[in-house]
Amino acid sequence: MLEYIMQKKNTRDIHIKIANETMSYIYQNIDTSINIDELAISFNISKIHLHNVFKEQMDINIYEFIKSIRLQKASNLLLTNKYSTITEIANICGYSSQSSFIKAFKKRFEKTPKEWRNRGYEEYSKKIFENSKLINYLPNFDKSKVKIVKTESKVIYYIRQKGYKTEEAKEKWQQLQAWVYTNSLENYEQISIFHDNPAITPHKDCFYIAAINPSSNKRIKNTKLPYTILPKGLYATFEIYGDQSEIGWFIKWAYQEWLPNSGFETTTEPSYAIMHKNHFLEENGVDATYYLPIRNL
Structure with a gap:
């Protein structure tokens, strides 16, 4: 019985890994003709099995x-x-x-x-x-202090969540906190990654990623937590803070108000926030640096 349970758990972990890596591949190659056959071969599984695993884990057909x-x-x-x-x-x-x-x-x-x-x-x-449960509140920030920065790539370990649900996000961050303690990490960044613009994507369909970037930026062995690379790039950064614990309204402002009048355009890369205080783990409001991907016109 124990062997069956362990085998089932191992299969589940493999399926989660396949689904996560498939989703990351799609995001990173959204500007190309994505070949599902080649993707299945890379996992050493059939195309049909890949479709079934992805649908099982993400509740949506790959195509x-x-x-x-x-x-x-x-x-x-x-x-x-x-x-x-x-x-x-x-x-x-x-x-x-x-x-x-x-x-x-x-x-x-x-x-x-x-x-x-x-x-x-x-x-x-x-x-x-x-129809959103996000608090109608724009965090404090000073748009005159926006900085244009060039970042280096970051190795991140993450947990993915579908839908902007505060209680579920807290659970994800608690799991990551336990992972940090288990791996005895002392220096690391806590990063929230926003693949979707909550101003134009229904919040139940938005994908949110809670991530840890070890300061060493090196691979950690013996962990089942998925990892990927947050690519280097050109970003506009904003220091945001406030008593409330939502930044959805700030993202809306950044994309719909600041960007169109900034002299820059955006890319298909996600925006993200490095959290100086994690409002999902502490009783405090937003205190973060928000990174908005940009490119010259």
Whole structure:
């Protein structure tokens, strides 16, 4: 019986690893023609098995997930990258045909990319926040002190969560805290990674990552916690703080207000926050440095 339980647990851990690595691969290669056959071969499993494992762990079909991520990234770039053409944005998000992109976009958002860009997103965004449990509060910050920085890549160990749910996020961070103690880490960064813009993606569909970056930036052996690389890049940084424990409204402001008037565009990389105090583990508000991916026009 014990052997069966251990085997079942081992299978579960393998499936979680496959699903996480598949999702990371999709995010990192969203601008390419993603080949699921090659991905399955890299795991030494069949394509059908990969589909089944991903659906089991993420509760969504791989192809539907890829399509959803492409459209979510495109909906964001249409707002922030005002000098990029619709064709360029379609290409950045992995669409080789503008007509197929427009058709898929309208089916998903009930507006054409042109209508969406021409402030058509406002009604959609308003409904998202009306139905959100996020506190209607913009943390304190000084936009005159924004800094442009070039970061180096970071090795991160993480737990992924679907949906912006405070109680579940607390549980994830407690698990990471136990992992930190188990591995006797003394110097590390706590990082919240936001793959989706909560202003235009329903919060139940947003993916949030709680992550630890060891100061040594080296691989830790004998851990089942998934790891990946947070890529180096160009970022605008903001120091944000406040009594409330939500930054969703700040992300909305950063993408919809600051970026379009900044002289920069964004990329398909996620934004993230390095937390100086973790409001999920301590009784305090937001105290973090927020990193917004940018590129020159």
